Amino acid sequence: MQIEIPAVLYRGGTSKGPLFLASDLPSDPATRDAVLLAVMGSPHPRQIDGLGGAESLTSKVAIVSRSKRTGIDVDYLFAQVTPNSDVVDYFSNCGNMLSAVGPFAIERGLVAATGRETTVRIFNVNSNAPIDALIQTPGGRVTYEGDAAIDGVNGTAAPVRLNFARSAGSTTGALLPTGVRRESIEGIEVSCLDVAVPLIIIPADALGKTARESKPEINADKAFLGRLETIRREAGRRMGLGDVAEKVIPKPLIVGPPAQGGSISARDFVPYECHAAFSVTGSIGLSAACCMPGNVAHEVASLASSARKPVIIEHPSGKVVVETNSIAEGEDFKLIEATLLRTCRKLFAGVVMIPERAWPQHVNSKERLVSA
Numbered sequence: 001m002q003i004e005i006p007a008v009l010y011r012g013g014t015s016k017g018p019l020f021l022a023s024d025l026p027s028d029p030a031t032r033d034a035v036l037l038a039v040m041g042s043p044h045p046r047q048i049d050g051l052g053g054a055e056s057l058t059s060k061v062a063i064v065s066r067s068k069r070t071g072i073d074v075d076y077l078f079a080q081v082t083p084n085s086d087v088v089d090y091f092s093n094c095g096n097m098l099s100a101v102g103p104f105a106i107e108r109g110l111v112a113a114t115g116r117e118t119t120v121r122i123f124n125v126n127s128n129a130p131i132d133a134l135i136q137t138p139g140g141r142v143t144y145e146g147d148a149a150i151d152g153v154n155g156t157a158a159p160v161r162l163n164f165a166r167s168a169g170s171t172t173g174a175l176l177p178t179g180v181r182r183e184s185i186e187g188i189e190v191s192c193l194d195v196a197v198p199l200i201i202i203p204a205d206a207l208g209k210t211a212r213e214s215k216p217e218i219n220a221d222k223a224f225l226g227r228l229e230t231i232r233r234e235a236g237r238r239m240g241l242g243d244v245a246e247k248v249i250p251k252p253l254i255v256g257p258p259a260q261g262g263s264i265s266a267r268d269f270v271p272y273e274c275h276a277a278f279s280v281t282g283s284i285g286l287s288a289a290c291c292m293p294g295n296v297a298h299e300v301a302s303l304a305s306s307a308r309k310p311v312i313i314e315h316p317s318g319k320v321v322v323e324t325n326s327i328a329e330g331e332d333f334k335l336i337e338a339t340l341l342r343t344c345r346k347l348f349a350g351v352v353m354i355p356e357r358a359w360p361q362h363v364n365s366k367e368r369l370v371s372a
Contacts (some may be wrong), residue, residue: 001099003359005035008104009051010062013096013342014277014317017060018051018352019104019142022077025063026359036061038358039221040081041060047083051352056082062097066110069123077125080248092248093127093279099122099160099342102133103142107346113137125329127197133160144345151318157343164284164338165325167196168358171249175333177239185234186227191295192235195288195335197281198250200235201297202228204267205232211256211265215316218267218274225272228252232271251282257300262312262319264290264301266349278315284338287311287322294335308337 005025007018018039027033037043040059041050052059061079071074078097080089102120105111111120118137123130136143136158146158168175172194182191188206193199204211207224220222232252236244244250248271255266268275268282275282289297290311301302303309308325325337 001028001352001356003312003356003362004157004353005039007039007352008346009348010075010097010100010104010344010346011153012094012098012100012344013059013150013280014064015094016053016058016059016347017062019062019064019099020152021063021108022063022075025263026361028120028361031359031361034211034358035354036079036081036088037073038354039352042081043086045083052069052081052083053072055077055082056080056273059083060094060097062094062101062104064105064110066256067123071121072130073111073121074101075123076101087246089248090126092251093124093129093281095162095164095196095284095340096342097184098122098124098133098162098280100115100344100346102135102160103144103346106135108139113140113142115140121194124167124170127170129164129170129196131167132163135160146343148341148343150341150343151315151320153343155327157345160342160344162280162340163333164340167284168288168335169194170196171198172239172241178362181292182296182368183238185231185238188231189296190231190235190327191247191289191297192250193240193285193289193292193295195338198236198241198280199253199285199289200232200250201253201255201286201289201295202231203300204254204256207254209254209256209267211254211267211268214261215274215276216351228269229272233313239257239327251279251285253282253286255272255286255297255300258312260314260319262314264297264311265314268315274316277317278313278320280340280342283313283320283322283340286313286324287324287338288335291324291326291328291335293328
């Protein structure tokens with residue numbers, strides 16, 4: 001016998017994974033983790049017995065529920081299921097999968113469409129951050145067709161605009177968790193901040209890189225990855241995150257001057273390998289850092305002098321643009337807007353099958369069981 005669970009598989013931005021209603025999953029965290037591991041086929045490098053795509057970017061899960069919070073429509077819990085690990089990680093957020101939460105919420109009846117465009121107010125449970133998602137709903141229905149394009153994804157689709165401006169300090173409680181805009185770790189000047197996700201930003205040249213290398217080139221340099229991890233763990237301790245050896249935060253980024261007409265060149269890590277493109281949360285945090293005098297990213301970024309400006313991040317698959325609006329006066333820095341364009345597409349809707357051993361408490365619930 002197998003258990004069937006309603007699910008919708010989405011491409012969200014440059015990531016992919018199933019979305020679930022929280023009510024369709026176990027309420028017990030340990031049992032829920034066992035179910036998600038079975039759904040994705042972890043731990044296994046190819047995730048051959050599940051929906052996972054054999055790398056972290058295509059092994060993500062979004063869990064959505066109607067919110068009881070004032071001014072919020074839905075709660076979004078992100079789960080990272082890594083191919084080779086039996087640990088389900090809830091310490092980070094995924095802005096790419098976030099782009100699918102609004103359409104999913106509308107189509108599942110959690111939010112009513114309000115016209116040609118519908119704003120879905122989302123609360124990310126992982127990082128305690130509110131995000132507004134603007135979804136295209138002509139005729140009162142979600143549309144996935146459109147002319148918006150993002151690097152790292154073929155073709156075009158309907159735009160999804162995500163505004164993270166209210167997410168500063170959401171995980172650690174402070175925009176600058178260590179209290180300073182830059183500091184030395186392992187003899188290297190770095191910057192730690194918390195916008196959308198806790199980050200440590202490192203000048204690429206201090207580690208013998210340019211931030212223009214390809215993903216395979218970086219992933220092949222095990223000495224570099226080892227040193228990056230050492231710095232990341234110390235940054236996590238200083239940011240009040242404790243021992244981050246088994247966590248994906250803080251997210252490490254390396255940065256350098258732009259090479260293709262953008263604002264900055266950067267490489268994102270997830271955290272033990274280079275991202276094939278660039279994470280949404282990383283791009284939001286980096287865009288804020290670029291606008292902040294004293295941050296190591298600000299020193300290498302090429303930006304307009306106006307308060308409202310695009311920050312164009314060059315990454316392995318192209319570029320990502322974050323529209324920013326900030327105020328920097330002396331020691332004060334305020335992020336007013338950080339909006340990113342994403343797209344998503346619904347790939348499959350139905351039920352996902354898991355072995356009954358993953359959810360033994362449900363063995364007697366006949367409506368969830370089908371023949372093997």
